[in-house]
Amino acid sequence: MSDKFVLIDGNSILYRAFFALPLLNNDKGVYTNAVYGFTTMLLKILEEEKPSHLLVAFDAGKTTFRHETYKEYKGGRQKTPPELSEQFPVVKELLNAFQIKHYELDQYEADDIIGTLSEQAKEQGLDVVVVSGDKDMLQLVSDKVTVHVTKKGISDVDAYTPSFVEEKMGVRPEQIIDLKALMGDSSDNIPGVPGVGQKTAAKLLKQFGSLEQLFENLDDVSGKKLKENLTNHKDDAFMSRELATINRNSPIEITVNDVLYNGYEERKVLQIFKELGFQSLLDRISGQKDDSEGKDELEEINFTVAAEVTEEMFTGEDAIVIEIFGENYHQEKILGIGLVNDKGAYYLEPETALSSSLFQQWAEDPAMKKYVFDAKQSVVSLLREGVAMKGITFDLLLASYLLNPSDNNHDIPAISNRMEKNVVLFDEEVYGKGAKRSVPEKDVLAEHIVRKAKALYELRDEMTERLKENEQYELFKELEMPLALILGKMEHQGVLVDKNRLKEMGEDLRARIGQLEQDIYNLAGQEFNINSPKQLGPILFEKLGLPVIKKTKTGYSTAADVLEQLKNEHDIIPKLLLYRQLQKLQSTYIEGLLKVIHQDTNKVHTRFNQALTQTGRLSSVDPNLQNIPIRLEEGRKIRRAFVPSEENWFIFAADYSQIELRVLAHISGDEKLIEAFKNNMDIHTKTAMDVFHVSEDEVTPNMRRQAKAVNFGIVYGISDYGLSQNLGITRKEAKQFIDKYFEIYTGVKEYMEEIVREAKLNGYVSTIMNRRRYLPDITSRNFNVRSFAERTAMNSPIQGSAADIIKKAMIDLDGKLKEENLQARMLLQVHDELILEAPKEELDKLKEIVPAVMENTVQLEVPLKVDYAYGDSWFDAK
Numbered sequence: 044m045s046d047k048f049v050l051i052d053g054n055s056i057l058y059r060a061f062f063a064l065p066l067l068n069n070d071k072g073v074y075t076n077a078v079y080g081f082t083t084m085l086l087k088i089l090e091e092e093k094p095s096h097l098l099v100a101f102d103a104g105k106t107t108f109r110h111e112t113y114k115e116y117k118g119g120r121q122k123t124p125p126e127l128s129e130q131f132p133v134v135k136e137l138l139n140a141f142q143i144k145h146y147e148l149d150q151y152e153a154d155d156i157i158g159t160l161s162e163q164a165k166e167q168g169l170d171v172v173v174v175s176g177d178k179d180m181l182q183l184v185s186d187k188v189t190v191h192v193t194k195k196g197i198s199d200v201d202a203y204t205p206s207f208v209e210e211k212m213g214v215r216p217e218q219i220i221d222l223k224a225l226m227g228d229s230s231d232n233i234p235g236v237p238g239v240g241q242k243t244a245a246k247l248l249k250q251f252g253s254l255e256q257l258f259e260n261l262d263d264v265s266g267k268k269l270k271e272n273l274t275n276h277k278d279d280a281f282m283s284r285e286l287a288t289i290n291r292n293s294p295i296e297i298t299v300n301d302v303l304y305n306g307y308e309e310r311k312v313l314q315i316f317k318e319l320g321f322q323s324l325l326d327r328i329s330g331q332k333d334d335s336e337g338k339d340e341l342e343e344i345n346f347t348v349a350a351e352v353t354e355e356m357f358t359g360e361d362a363i364v365i366e367i368f369g370e371n372y373h374q375e376k377i378l379g380i381g382l383v384n385d386k387g388a389y390y391l392e393p394e395t396a397l398s399s400s401l402f403q404q405w406a407e408d409p410a411m412k413k414y415v416f417d418a419k420q421s422v423v424s425l426l427r428e429g430v431a432m433k434g435i436t437f438d439l440l441l442a443s444y445l446l447n448p449s450d451n452n453h454d455i456p457a458i459s460n461r462m463e464k465n466v467v468l469f470d471e472e473v474y475g476k477g478a479k480r481s482v483p484e485k486d487v488l489a490e491h492i493v494r495k496a497k498a499l500y501e502l503r504d505e506m507t508e509r510l511k512e513n514e515q516y517e518l519f520k521e522l523e524m525p526l527a528l529i530l531g532k533m534e535h536q537g538v539l540v541d542k543n544r545l546k547e548m549g550e551d552l553r554a555r556i557g558q559l560e561q562d563i564y565n566l567a568g569q570e571f572n573i574n575s576p577k578q579l580g581p582i583l584f585e586k587l588g589l590p591v592i593k594k595t596k597t598g599y600s601t602a603a604d605v606l607e608q609l610k611n612e613h614d615i616i617p618k619l620l621l622y623r624q625l626q627k628l629q630s631t632y633i634e635g636l637l638k639v640i641h642q643d644t645n646k647v648h649t650r651f652n653q654a655l656t657q658t659g660r661l662s663s664v665d666p667n668l669q670n671i672p673i674r675l676e677e678g679r680k681i682r683r684a685f686v687p688s689e690e691n692w693f694i695f696a697a698d699y700s701q702i703e704l705r706v707l708a709h710i711s712g713d714e715k716l717i718e719a720f721k722n723n724m725d726i727h728t729k730t731a732m733d734v735f736h737v738s739e740d741e742v743t744p745n746m747r748r749q750a751k752a753v754n755f756g757i758v759y760g761i762s763d764y765g766l767s768q769n770l771g772i773t774r775k776e777a778k779q780f781i782d783k784y785f786e787i788y789t790g791v792k793e794y795m796e797e798i799v800r801e802a803k804l805n806g807y808v809s810t811i812m813n814r815r816r817y818l819p820d821i822t823s824r825n826f827n828v829r830s831f832a833e834r835t836a837m838n839s840p841i842q843g844s845a846a847d848i849i850k851k852a853m854i855d856l857d858g859k860l861k862e863e864n865l866q867a868r869m870l871l872q873v874h875d876e877l878i879l880e881a882p883k884e885e886l887d888k889l890k891e892i893v894p895a896v897m898e899n900t901v902q903l904e905v906p907l908k909v910d911y912a913y914g915d916s917w918f919d920a921k
Contacts, residue, residue: 088174811840821833877897
């Protein structure tokens with residue numbers, strides 16, 4: 044293999060990245076979007092091209108030798124945005140960290156540096172790759188030089204070889220400058236010849252070969268106007284060629300041998316990534332080194348593999364990591380236990396710890412403070428082994444989540460990297476990835492687990508301090524921490540599923556699906572694969588002649604949104620939509636649930652994600668019990684399979700009524716909304732009365748439906764387009780509806796405007812309990828990106844506050860059930876709803892306790908309202 048020289052046009056790529064990505068800044072306020080885009084491209088180049096020589100060239104300034112020829116060269120260009128200008132020095136710092144040479148030359152452009160070095164490299168037999176967003180570089184293409192030109196944004200590139208240049212541009216590489224001479228270049232203010240575009244210029248060069256030959260044979264040019272323009276603008280054409288020609292003999296003071304590339308030091312790159320806030324790129328870098336290299340750079344650690352548990356191990360201020368293999372702690376056995384405190388660091392085999400009465404006493408002693416990574420996982424993992432852990436005072440996962448809610452990685456190595464603790468390797472480096480994942484040798488595993496515990500122990504104080512600085516320590520200590528332990532109990536308890544009833548539902552669904560298949564075949568006039576868009580498309584749009592809404596690369600689109608638009612066009616469409624819905628119910632919820640029912644207990648043990656959503660809402664997985672579709676009767680019926688775990692017990696369901704609208708009334712302080720809720724009015728009827736100027740008894744069901752769509756749409760920052768789609772009305776009508784709403788509820792309008800201003804000032808919005816949502820896109824230059832951030836700013840405090848309220852209600856209710864010594868227990872939380880199970884004799888008590896606790900968990904400007912019901916199954920309780 045020959046050596047490869049990669050030359051990057053720094054200005055061009057940075058410009059592309061800046062305008063392709065939303066305006067981002069790090070925690071110090073430094074803009075980083077262009078640097079981030081540039082870095083992702085750089086990493087891709089290093090991984091794919093593996094260059095032996097590497098240079099990034101920059102323009103030295105606005106004035107070049109070309110301005111002597113034509114003062115208006117590059118005239119008319121918009122001034123570089125200051126948000127981009129300030130990123131040039133940052134990207135040069137980044138290149139230094141990567142140990143990549145960068146160069147600029149006074150009076151010359153990056154193109155000239157690249158052109159000169161590419162000539163030198165060719166003479167030395169190197170293969171050259173030029174990376175740019177500018178097609179001017181195509182004149183450099185040869186058998187030894189390939190030019191990569193970015194297309195959309197910066198990630199998509201075309202690799203131009205001589206044949207590809209000819210295919211795409213219609214000329215050979217050596218004709219590119221003549222092409223530019225004729226067609227000009229508005230971005231560089233190169234005039235060219237009026238009326239000559241790329242196609243005409245390529246056609247002329249194909250006919251005449253070169254600019255000189257063309258002007259020597261003008262009489263042979265067809266077209267009076269074209270010939271006239273060429274005659275009148277001959278000087279412009281030759282000047283344009285001079286301007287467009289890259290100088291391949293620039294007086295650079297750098298040679299090919301000066302830009303040998305031997306790679307970078309991971310430590311330096313990780314450091315600058317941390318400073319810039321490039322969290323998503325940390326894994327990409329750290330995963331490129333082998334385990335032995337990684338370990339060399341880690342801080343040294345001394346620990347003891349304990350043969351037995353002794354009292355001296357525990358101090359009452361202990362960090363403990365309970366390691367499992369995989370995510371599902373309801374199934375996975377404990378691999379090992381790491382314990383770190385101010386006395387030392389210890390590794391415990393699971394058998395050693397779990398067979399020890401001393402370990403159990405310590406774990407179950409609430410006076411012994413324990414710092415854990417994930418309280419819920421720790422509690423459940425030990426509960427499965429008969430140990431009820433108490434005394435947890437710090438949870439690293441939850442602390443990290445509250446401080447960085449937009450981050451998608453909150454494991455110990457990622458947190459350690461963010462906090463600059465070089466203590467622990469990433470799990471992938473120890474366990475491997477994907478199908479190659481496996482448990483390592485005992486000594487490697489032991490060290491990894493202890494390193495995690497050490498990181499946890501060292502991070503506790505700093506994370507606590509940051510929470511206090513953010514005024515989030517109370518949220519952490521009084522809400523999320525206690526909730527984690529309650530969720531752990533709920534998960535461990537699980538929900539009983541009537542397997543036979545679920546199987547019967549599956550059989551019924553299969554029969555319905557089979558009947559729908561026959562109906563669809565009859566309406567289509569033939570049998571075909573309903574699940575194949577390639578077969579369904581021609582039937583709908585050719586055979587049945589339905590209007591084509593959208594096409595894809597492979598044919599007609601038969602996506603759900605397309606079918607929704609066609610549902611009144613033919614009887615086959617509603618059948619297809621129902622067929623797809625029932626198929627999803629069958630595969631995802633009937634078959635999916637049957638797979639995750641625990642063999643011994645016949646229960647499902649969902650896992651609640653407490654550190655996932657940016658609003659603070661809980662989600663659930665394995666199985667996801669929050670997403671069972673209930674709009675369809677068949678979907679609702681699936682809840683019949685969820686039953687009490689003991690005889691003569693009932694399922695009890697309680698949910699908040701319109702909690703988000705009540706929170707909106709409280710946060711906005713809107714007098715009319717507050718009055719409506721205080722008077723226990725139906726808020727949708729009240730909105731319909733105000734918007735349509737009718738009395739309560741004149742409000743029709745359709746009026747109320749429209750008012751409901753607006754009320755909930757306002758909470759989610761709906762646009763006139765979104766509302767028009769929801770209600771099947773024109774955008775103009777929808778806009779009038781929204782405008783009318785804001786005329787009536789002026790407090791809501793003022794809140795929406797004020798919260799956006801606050802978000803732009805602070806970079807985040809907060810809930811009533813001080814949960815933050817960071818909004819880096821709130822100042823984006825891109826209208827769509829900025830608009831989404833503004834809508835998020837409006838709705839996050841509402842959704843997040845509603846999430847805070849139900850979380851607090853769960854803590855209060857858990858305490859009340861204990862205080863009243865009831866057997867009733869919480870099983871699930873689904874959005875604004877709590878599901879409990881209880882013996883028949885406790886139902887009267889629950890009817891009294893549950894609504895009272897939930898309605899009084901916080902005091903708002905409006906009353907909270909809770910509805911409840913109970914029955915033999917979750918379905919019956921609804």
